[in-house]
Amino acid sequence: MLALDTTQKRTPGFDSKRLHLLKSAARVFAEVGFDKASMRRIAAETEVSLAGIYHYVDSKEELLYWIQYHTFDSLLKGLSNNLEGVSDPRLRLEAAVRNHVRHFGENMHELKVCAREVETLEGEAYDAVHERRRSYFEAVHRIVMELQPDQGAFLDSWLATANLFGMINWFYQWYDAGRSRVSLDDLAAQQTSLFLDGYIARGNE
Amino acid sequence: MLALDTTQKRTPGFDSKRLHLLKSAARVFAEVGFDKASMRRIAAETEVSLAGIYHYVDSKEELLYWIQYHTFDSLLKGLSNNLEGVSDPRLRLEAAVRNHVRHFGENMHELKVCAREVETLEGEAYDAVHERRRSYFEAVHRIVMELQPDQGAFLDSWLATANLFGMINWFYQWYDAGRSRVSLDDLAAQQTSLFLDGYIARGNE
DNA sequence: ACCACCCGAACGAACGTTCGAACGAAAGCC
DNA sequence: GGCTTTCGTTCGAACGTTCGTTCGGGTGGT
Numbered sequence: 001m002l003a004l005d006t007t008q009k010r011t012p013g014f015d016s017k018r019l020h021l022l023k024s025a026a027r028v029f030a031e032v033g034f035d036k037a038s039m040r041r042i043a044a045e046t047e048v049s050l051a052g053i054y055h056y057v058d059s060k061e062e063l064l065y066w067i068q069y070h071t072f073d074s075l076l077k078g079l080s081n082n083l084e085g086v087s088d089p090r091l092r093l094e095a096a097v098r099n100h101v102r103h104f105g106e107n108m109h110e111l112k113v114c115a116r117e118v119e120t121l122e123g124e125a126y127d128a129v130h131e132r133r134r135s136y137f138e139a140v141h142r143i144v145m146e147l148q149p150d151q152g153a154f155l156d157s158w159l160a161t162a163n164l165f166g167m168i169n170w171f172y173q174w175y176d177a178g179r180s181r182v183s184l185d186d187l188a189a190q191q192t193s194l195f196l197d198g199y200i201a202r203g204n205e
Numbered sequence: 206m207l208a209l210d211t212t213q214k215r216t217p218g219f220d221s222k223r224l225h226l227l228k229s230a231a232r233v234f235a236e237v238g239f240d241k242a243s244m245r246r247i248a249a250e251t252e253v254s255l256a257g258i259y260h261y262v263d264s265k266e267e268l269l270y271w272i273q274y275h276t277f278d279s280l281l282k283g284l285s286n287n288l289e290g291v292s293d294p295r296l297r298l299e300a301a302v303r304n305h306v307r308h309f310g311e312n313m314h315e316l317k318v319c320a321r322e323v324e325t326l327e328g329e330a331y332d333a334v335h336e337r338r339r340s341y342f343e344a345v346h347r348i349v350m351e352l353q354p355d356q357g358a359f360l361d362s363w364l365a366t367a368n369l370f371g372m373i374n375w376f377y378q379w380y381d382a383g384r385s386r387v388s389l390d391d392l393a394a395q396q397t398s399l400f401l402d403g404y405i406a407r408g409n410e
Numbered sequence: 411a412c413c414a415c416c417c418g419a420a421c422g423a424a425c426g427t428t429c430g431a432a433c434g435a436a437a438g439c440c
Numbered sequence: 441g442g443c444t445t446t447c448g449t450t451c452g453a454a455c456g457t458t459c460g461t462t463c464g465g466g467t468g469g470t
Contacts, residue, residue, distance in 0.1 A: 011435090011448060033325075035240030039426060049451045051428080060426065116321070118378065120238075147405060159387065159395055160404050166375030167368040173323065174367050182364070190364055198403030199365045200352060216414060216469090244460060254417045256462080265460065412470085421462075428455075437446075 018056045021046050022070075023109075025063040030109035034064055034117050064117060065125040071110045072132035075103055079139055089146045090196060096143050097195075098188040100168050105177060105184040112172045137161070147196075164195050223261045226251050227275075228314075230268040235314035239269055239322050269322060270330040276315045277337035280308055284344055294351045295401060301348050302400075303393040305373050310382065310389040317377045342370065352401070369400050 024046040028037045039060055043050045057063055082095040104111045121129060141161040148157070168191060175187075182190075229251040233242045244265055248255045262268055287300040309316045326334060346366040353362070373396060380392075387395075 009448075014448090033240065035238065038424080040424090050426095051451055051453090052449080054427070055449065144404070156395070159392070160399060162376065162379050163372040163396060163399055166373070167371040170371030170375050171367065187364070190361070191368060194365060194368055194400075194403070196403045196405050198399070198401045198406060199349070200401050201403060201406070214414070219414090243458080245458090255460095256418080257416055259461070260415065414467105414469090416467080417465090419463090421460105423459085423461105425458075426456100429453085431451090433448105433450080435446105435448090437444100439444080440442095 014056075021048070021053065021056050022063065022066055026067050026107075026109040026113055029064065029067070029117065030112040034060075034113070034120050061121060061125060064113070065121060065129065067110055068114050068117070068121070068129045069132060071107065071114050072129065072136055074107075075100065076132065076136050076139065078103055079136070083143075089143070090192075092143050093147065093196065094189065094192040096140055097164075097168060097192045098185060101171075101184050101188040101191070104172065104175075108172070108177060115169050115172055137165070140164070160195075167191050167195065219261075226253070226258065226261050227268065227271055231272045231312075231314040231318055234269065234272070234322065235317040239318070239325050266326060266330060269318070270326060270334065272315055273319050273322070273326070273334045274337060276312065276319050277334065277341050279312075280305065281337065281341050281344065283308055284341070288348075294348070295397075297348050298352065298401065299394065299397040301345055302369075302373060302397045303390060306376075306389050306393040306396070309377065309380075313377070313382060320374050320377055342366065345369070365400075372396050372400065 021042075025037075025042050028042050028045060031037075039053060040050055042063070043053055046053070057066075078099045079096055082099045083092055086092050086095055118133075141158065144161045144164065145157045171187070226247075230242075230247050233247050233250060236242075244258060245255055247268070248258055251258070262271075283304045284301055287304045288297055291297050291300055323338075346363065349366045349369065350359075350362045376392070
């Protein structure tokens with residue numbers, strides 16, 4: 001469950017079919033939620049039989065597990081890349097928010113599933129995802145702490161980071177990629193400046 | 206479905222038993238989610254038989270409907286009360302956030318259900334809840350617009366309000382009433398000042 | 411005798427998962 | 441090169457469970 005089995009022999013194309021399956025599953029989970037999503041529907045959208053799914057995956061929970069694990073892992077790797085060579089704390093924060101928001105734009109379904117289904121997994125699978133999620137949170141928390149290296153209390157910076165995640169995670173509830181008049185990059189910039197300088201200061205720049 | 210039936214004759218205590226049922230349902234929905242929550246478990250926690258539930262309510266969806274409708278209605282009414290006599294825009298916003306956060310403290314389960322299960326209802330029930338939710342959002346949006354009566358663009362104020370709701374709705378994900386070192390009123394104050402003045406300005410006051 | 415209230419038992423549907431058989435390409439053997 | 445065996449892959453059909461809801465009847469107050 002905790003690692004993709006690579007010991008067994010596979011036909012070429014096995015991995016890409018599994019990825020296609022995960023993609024379909026993410027779309028269905030995002031649309032109707034994990035519990036209401038049936039394996040029959042995921043099978044239909046992947047154009048595989050119901051039983052065929054279980055050749056690529058052991059259970060429904062494993063589908064969710066891989067979607068979540070892979071998403072947080074990508075967020076973390078993207079963050080590292082986007083921070084490289086950036087030293088100004090404000091620019092680092094903006095890079096972090098932009099990384100998050102862009103990743104949302106490209107993987108809307110997956111991020112929605114991560115945000116909404118945080119407490120669905122149990123046991124080892126939950127722990128493994130939780131560790132990735134925690135690493136990601138702490139990486140952003142570190143950036144927030146750098147903003148006020150001297151005077152910021154730890155609790156304040158932790159709360160501020162939690163609220164920052166509130167902003168950038170909540171927007172899957174209202175953002176509609178096709179209909180919105182704001183681009184994702186503009187949105188990231190607005191959220192960064194809202195977090196850094198607040199709503200009141202925004203008109204004075 | 207859309208209005209509690211008050212025409213039928215009821216034994217005294219009927220209403221309070223129904224409220225007790227809604228309270229149990231909210232607790233179960235909050236713990237395991239609407240889909241995983243079974244009527245059998247709700248029945249057990251309410252100390253009523255499974256069939257007995259259907260004497261007070263027509264369906265499982267109706268349980269969710271009343272929890273959500275009543276919660277948004279209470280939020281809206283509490284907001285009106287807390288704004289009475291307050292005219293300074295900053296204080297009005299703080300009152301709004303405090304109302305929201307306090308309401309959370311007193312009705313944790315219900316707010317969690319409202320935040321997580323926004324898209325679960327369908328048809329008329331969804332529309333009715335949606336209208337309350339929209340009214341509440343617009344009431345807060347009006348307060349945000351008052352903060353910058355001259356220069357604020359409508360889109361900006363709308364985005365800012367959406368992000369404010371992100372902060373104050375997301376915190377059900379991490380806040381643990383029993384374990385936290387921050388009181389709900391302190392949290393409301395921090396969130397208000399974060400939204401108004403940003404994270405950077407907070408150390409300079 | 412009526413009626414609000416309560417419940418054990420069952421119904422039909424939907425679910426995640428498994429079983430056993432089929433197909434086709436590569437591997438082993440003469 | 442032909443023939444057989446192996447095994448990854450696919451699927452229709454079914455299994456066992458759980459679910460929301462209903463049915464028919466009971467109980468106690470008025």
